Structures are given as structure tokens and as C-alpha cells.
């Protein structure tokens with residue numbers, strides 16, 4: 017027989033894992049013979065008590081092998097080591113797992129291992145924080161306390177934390193209170209009620225919507241009381257808002273039982289009657305509600321919309337939380353809190369977890385500590401933990417933070433309650449993340465249509481026999497005499513009746529009232545079609561521009577920037593005074609400055625974005641004497657709005673998710689993420705696909721996030737050339753986002769301002785330049801910024817119209833190469849038109865400019881990218897071979913290629929030259 021690699025055991029070999037597993041099962045068997053699988057019952061009965069498995073901890077007297085003379089001070093030292101070992105390893109034998117999965121023995125927790133003999137058990141020792149009043153305790157009591165603190169239903173990992181003050185706090189807190197934690201009868205009743213709510217909800221849907229997918233919470237119902245306790249505690253700590261993120265598992269239950277979503281609304285979604293809800297499946301939808309705690313404190317709860325992509329919502333929730341804090345200037349970051357619920361397989365497997373955790377302590381990203389809850393049902397779809405991670409715990413990645421990790425048995429709701437109290441106090445005290453890993457199981461398959469016994473037969477035989485947590489807790493309360501069975505039944509009956517009436521309501525009304533997401537801070541903004549929102553004038557008075565640019569060229573007395581920076585500042589001064597034309601950096605920075613003085617807060621992040629990857633921005637100046645920093649954009653006016661700029665960690669998915677989240681909570685601010693090179697945004701593709709491009713369609717959720725993606729073929733190789741315009745195009749439809757490729761400083765100025773001045777909130781993707789940052793022709797005047805607006809199409813700069821024998825249509829940096837070639841060849845019969853807004857591109861905009869040319873003037877789309885990339889295929893797809901019904905349309909590009917660009921600068925030049933020359937050469941198959 018092949019050894020079974022089930023979740024229950026690592027095979028039949030008698031290794032330490034299976035030994036510990038057998039020990040656990042044997043303990044269960046001694047407690048309740050019916051609780052273990054039949055094959056094990058037979059085995060344990062056959063033992064007949066003769067060779068009972070060795071318990072992980074010897075309760076019986078130890079062999080009298082005294083290693084330490086009692087008078088020796090070494091004995092106290094060994095007690096200290098034993099105490100320390102419990103702190104380090106206690107969690108490894110704690111009974112955190114309702115399924116009793118095999119766990120290795122920990123001999124280091126055995127007193128005999130430290131040389132103690134049976135007769136030492138009554139000797140008194142200093143017990144540190146285990147004896148809050150400082151008295152000496154017999155070794156027996158010390159061990160008892162250690163076991164009940166570290167090895168019962170809660171296992172805590174905290175010894176990886178380097179900061180001793182944090183470790184001390186945790187020791188005091190855990191050891192000082194573990195044995196004294198007591199819930200009142202009201203609290204116990206409340207837990208029972210919430211467990212009942214969770215159970216009845218699943219039961220009800222199971223009965224009324226047979227076979228429907230709901231990703232039931234069964235096996236992990238303690239999540240509902242856990243969340244309630246966390247929210248209540250947050251209320252006590254004066255948190256006003258909690259932003260939650262979670263995946264599919266138990267989401268409907270959370271929506272109904274925590275988020276205040278009406279069950280009738282959920283039932284309507286099951287009936288699929290509601291045409292206003294076709295954007296996404298029901299277990300992805302967000303919701304928000306007002307929670308009033310038992311002390312009367314109001315906590316706003318917002319559950320973020322979630323895509324199927326597990327865990328990617330995490331940075332979005334953090335960004336949103338941060339924005340809420342920034343909006344109210346909550347410097348200590350105590351008013352809003354992020355609460356993330358993770359799956360165990362996803363937490364261990366998805367790299368976005370590391371990216372998210374890494375943000376937690378960074379100045380530009382911290383939110384004062386996230387509460388992470390792992391809904392640890394010990395399976396991922398059909399994948400066992402042994403197949404899903406190399407680490408012991410699903411949570412091991414979180415050890416990168418100075419945060420405790422609490423593993424708690426979800427079948428012990430009171431332990432869950434105790435854990436939440438400590439975790440929330442820790443978060444509050446240290447303003448750091450904290451992790452609660454709630455061990456549970458999944459009673460059914462991955463979804464309700466799945467048969468889990470196909471792949472986990474032994475595990476599921478075991479799970480089938482487990483009493484639901486509500487039953488077990490009820491039995492506990494009945495034993496305590498805290499309530500009667502009739503009273504408990506009454507709670508369940510009331511809940512069922514409520515759900516019945518909600519179901520009738522759902523079935524009696526045809527349509528739900530459409531829920532508008534554009535309320536509160538969003539009420540002044542709109543999404544929808546581009547054509548419904550006119551372009552706005554975005555010019556700024558010239559005098560003000562001068563003042564704003566001058567203020568950015570100044571540094572405080574005694575501040576000494578690098579000499580080359582001084583030169584740049586001097587140039588800015590000359591630009592401000594109209595003595596030199598504006599370059600890209602000056603116009604970009606004026607875009608920000610003008611918005612700041614109008615009251616728009618700005619946040620810009622990205623790798624090396626303070627300086628700018630190509631050294632153009634220099635938004636943060638460094639004093640060469642002492643390294644002090646000065647941010648000119650924070651000093652332009654006493655009444656200006658906040659300007660934030662941060663170099664991001666080297667991450668894309670995490671930080672783009674964060675900024676997207678920020679943008680959805682800050683519609684009146686300008687939120688910008690900049691890629692190092694445009695190519696790297698594909699490392700954030702999930703955020704682009706699942707949120708940025710589709711959120712409005714799926715969830716009617718808007719965002720005005722700006723992404724700056726450096727783009728352009730400059731011989732820098734396959735990964736430093738292209739922001740993959742073609743990929744952006746594949747995502748554009750229904751005016752879901754804007755893609756622009758501005759070619760002048762004035763254009764970047766106006767498009768940045770347009771993003772705020774129009775009430776239209778759409779993601780804006782700007783393809784930004786590299787060499788153009790310093791190109792002598794890529795300049796604008798103050799007048800260009802003082803009047804007008806962003807121009808979607810730039811007509812020929814020299815005004816060539818009637819004389820044109822051909823029109824070159826292009827976008828971006830290649831324009832300047834074409835322009836120079838035209839100058840060199842003196843070809844005034846060639847007009848060059850720039851498409852500055854690639855999407856949305858209205859045919860009428862193009863028509864407006866092309867109508868200047870004779871009917872059959874050919875148009876050449878000229879691009880640097882290969883045929884299968886760039887904008888060509890989209891242009892041809894949209895306009896065909898006949899442009900505007902009259903002008904023939906041709907394309908010029910690099911040959912189709914698997915890789916965006918060559919790695920050889922020489923080859924690049926040759927290819928580029930060919931394109932430019934061909935743009936002015938004969939058009940094959942067409943006679944002019």
C-alpha cells in the first residue's frame with residue numbers, strides 16, 4: 017500500500033511527527049473514544065494500557081536523575097532556561113488545533129531535559145512575571161503556569177522580536193493575565209449568540225439555495241465573535257473606522273452578521289434577480305455600515321470589494337486606511353484601522369503578503385498597525401499544508417515584523433476572545449501589526465459543490481465527527497449553568513425567523529434599490545462616459561506661475577544643496593523669470609504647485625521618485641553638509657495643501673495596490689504612482705487588471721489614480737524601453753481609464769491639472785519621457801501654461817495643411833526625431849500630427865485635424881514599437897485602412913517581435929533610423 021500523504025499524517029512510518037499525532041489522538045481517545053477515527057479506536061483498544069503513548073509532557077514523576085545539587089545557584093538558572101524555552105517553544109505543543117494534526121515533541125520543555133528530578137518539583141524558585149507579586153513558586157506550580165499560559169488553546173510566538181521592551185510587555189501581559197482571564201456571563205452569552213448567528217446563516221442558505229456556492233464559514237464560525245470582539249475593543253480604543261479586507265471564505269456570513277448587509281439583499285443575489293448587481297459575484301461585494309459599540313462609540317466599518325485574486329486586496333485596504341488618516345490629519349494614526357482576514361494557504365503562498373507586510377513600518381505607508389486574522393482551516397482548495405509551504409506555520413512570513421503571532425484554537429471561543437484582547441492592546445500600544453492565526457477546519461469542500469473526500473478522505477472522516485463549535489460551547493455553558501437549553505434554542509429560533517422574513521421580503525420585491533457608491537466624499541465626482549464631462553481650462557495666471565516656480569528654486573538660509581543641484585535651481589529661477597523656456601521638470605512641478613495652492617493634497621510615490629529615476633524631479637533636496645532634507649513643494653504658500661512624496665520600497669504590486677487604495681479614499685487629492693521604467697508595471701498587473709481597469713465596471717467604484725510610466729525606445733534594452741501600450745489597450749473599454757503620451761511640458765502640466773479640475777475620476781496612465789526630459793526642443797513657455805488645456809491631439813506644429821502630400825500620425829517621443837528629419841530633409845510636404853491622448857480617443861477629435869488635409873492624402877502611423885506592440889494594431893482596428901472615410905492609413909514600425917526591444921544600442925539605432933527614413937520614403941503600394 018502506498019503511504020497516505022493525507023492532512024492527517026505524514027505516512028505510516030513511526031517518525032516523531034506521527035508519534036506526536038498518535039499521542040494527540042490518544043489523548044482524545046482517552047477523553048472521548050468516539051472522537052477518533054474507527055481504525056484508531058481499534059488500535060488504542062489493542063494497547064490495553066500496556067504501552068500507552070508517551071505524553072508530550074510528563075505529568076507523572078520524573079526519573080530521579082539529579083543533575084544539579086539543590087544548593088547550586090545553577091538550579092535557578094535552569095529554571096530560567098526552562099521558562100525561556102516555554103516562551104520560545106510552548107506554542108509548538110499548545111493545543112491550538114481542533115483537528116489535532118501531528119506535531120513534533122519538544123524535549124526542551126521537559127524538566128528532565130534540564131536535569132530536574134521528581135523531588136525538585138516542590139523546591140521554590142523565582143518565577144519572574146509568572147508570579148506577579150514576586151513570590152517564589154514551587155517548580156511544579158511554575159511548570160503548571162507555563163503550560164497553562166503557553167500550551168493550552170493559545171500558542172504565542174514572540175521571541176523572534178528583537179526589541180526587548182516589546183518582549184517584556186508581552187511577557188507581562190501574557191504571563192500576568194493568562195490564568196486570570198474571565199468572561200462575564202453576558203460576554204459568554206454574546207459569544208454564543210454570535211456563534212448561533214453564524215451557524216444559522218449557513219444552515220439557512222444551505223437549505224434554501226441547495227447547491228449554491230457560498231464558501232461557507234462552517235468549521236470557522238468563531239470568526240464572527242472574533243470580529244465582534246475586535247470591533248468592540250477598537251471602539252474602546254477610540255478607533256472611528258475599520259477598513260476590512262477578506263476573500264471569499266465566510267464573506268457572506270461576515271456581510272450579514274458583521275457588516276450589516278441585509279440578508280434579503282444577499283438572498284436576492286442568490287436568486288440572481290437583480291440587474292443592478294451583475295458586475296461581480298456576490299461573495300466579492302463590498303459593504304459599509306455604522307457599528308455602535310456597547311459603550312455607544314460609533315465605528316464605521318468598510319469591507320473592501322475583493323477580486324478572486326487572493327490577498328491582492330491587502331495593500332488596497334492599507335492605502336485606503338492611510339488616506340482616511342491623512343484626510344483628518346490623524347498623525348498618530350489611531351482613528352482608522354485596517355483589519356485583514358487571510359486564508360492560510362494564501363497567506364503562506366502569495367508574494368503580495370510579503371510586499372504588504374513590508375509596508376507596515378515605512379513612514380510613507382504605515383497605518384499604525386494592521387490586525388491580521390488568519391482563517392486557518394488547514395487546507396487550500398484541495399492542497400494540504402505539507403504541499404503548500406516550507407514553513408512550520410502559515411504565518412511564518414510575518415516573523416519579519418516585530419509583531420507577535422498568536423495561534424489560537426478556534427474551537428475555544430473564550431481563548432479567541434482572550435487573544436483578541438491582547439492582540440488589540442498590543443496594536444494600540446506599539447502601533448504595529450499583529451497576527452491572530454485562528455486554527456479551525458473547513459466542514460465542507462472548497463465550495464458547496466465540491467466533494468472533499470475525493471482528495472482528503474481521512475481528514476474529512478475526522479471532520480465529519482467533529483461537533484460544531486456552537487454545540488461544544490453551548491455544552492460548556494450548560495455545564496456552567498449559564499443558560500438553559502430552551503434559552504439557547506430560543507436564540508436560534510429567533511434568528512431563523514428573522515432570516516425567513518428576510519427571504520420573503522427578497523422574494524416579494526422585484527428589484528433592490530440601486531445602491532449609489534458615490535456618496536459622502538464621492539458625492540461631487542462622477543465616472544461614466546468621457547463625452548459627458550467637458551474638458552476644463554487648466555491654465556494658471558502667469559504671475560502665479562512665476563511665484564510658484566521661484567519658490568521652488570529657493571532653499572532656506574544655510575541649506576547647501578549639491579553644486580549641480582544649485583545649477584538646476586538657478587535654471588528654474590531663470591525659467592520662472594521667463595529668461596529660459598520651461599523644461600519638463602519645471603512644468604510638472606508647476607502642475608503640482610498650482611494644485612497645492614488651490615487646496616489639492618498630493619501624494620507621489622515610486623522607486624527613487626523623490627529624485628526621479630532620470631534625475632529630473634529633485635523634489636527632495638539634500639543638504640550636502642549634514643544630510644538634512646528640504647522639500648520645496650512644502651514651502652510654496654502658508655495656505656497650501658499637503659504635499660507628500662516618498663521613495664517606495666522595491667515592489668510594484670504592493671505599492672500600486674496601496675496607491676490605488678489611497679486614491680479611492682481621496683477623490684479630491686492627486687495620488688500618483690511612478691514606475692521606475694514603464695516595463696515594470698507588469699509586476700503590478702493584477703492590481704491593474706483586477707482593480708484599476710475594472711473596478712468601475714465590477715463595483716461602480718471610481719479612482720483617479722495617476723500612473724507615470726516611463727516609455728520610449730532609446731537603446732536601453734528589452735526591459736527599459738516599453739510601458740507596453742498594447743497591453744494597456746487590451747484593457748481599455750467603456751472609457752474605463754485614460755492613456756496619454758504627452759510630448760511637451762505644457763501638456764504634462766495641463767493633463768495633471770485636468771485630472772483634478774474635472775470632476776471625472778478615472779485612472780490616468782501617463783507615458784512619460786526619459787531623453788525628452790532634457791531635449792532642447794521639448795520645452796514650453798509660461799504662456800503655454802497660463803492658458804488653454806490639455807490637447808488630445810496636437811496638429812502640425814508648422815501649420816502644414818494644404819501642402820501636405822502625406823500626414824504622419826504618431827505619439828510620444830518619436831515625434832521629435834520625425835520633426836528633426838523633416839527639418840533636415842526640408843520636407844514641408846509632410847505634416848506631423850501627434851496623438852497625445854490614446855484613450856479615450858474620439859473619432860471626432862481625429863476628424864477635426866484630418867479634415868485639414870486633402871481627401872486622399874495618405875496617413876502613416878509611425879511608431880518605435882514592433883508591429884505587435886505600441887498603438888498601431890489598436891489604431892488600425894479602430895479606424896481600418898481608411899481613416900475618416902477618405903484618407904488611406906498605413907503603418908510603420910519595427911517588425912513584429914517577441915521581445916519589446918533589442919539589447920544592442922547599435923542595432924537599436926539602425927532600426928530607429930530605418931523607421932525615420934521610411935517615414936519620409938516611398939509608401940509601398942501607394943503612389944502619391
Ligand SMILES: Cc1ncc(C[n+]2csc(CCOP(=O)(O)OP(=O)(O)O)c2C)c(N)n1
Nearest residue numbers: 265324325326359360361362393395396397
Ligand atoms: C491568486 C489566486 N490564485 C489562485 C486562486 C484559486 N483559489 C481560490 S481559493 C483557493 C484556496 C485558498 O486557500 P486558503 O487561502 O487556505 O483559503 P480557504 O479557501 O481555505 O479559506 C485557491 C487556490 C485564487 N483565487 N487567487
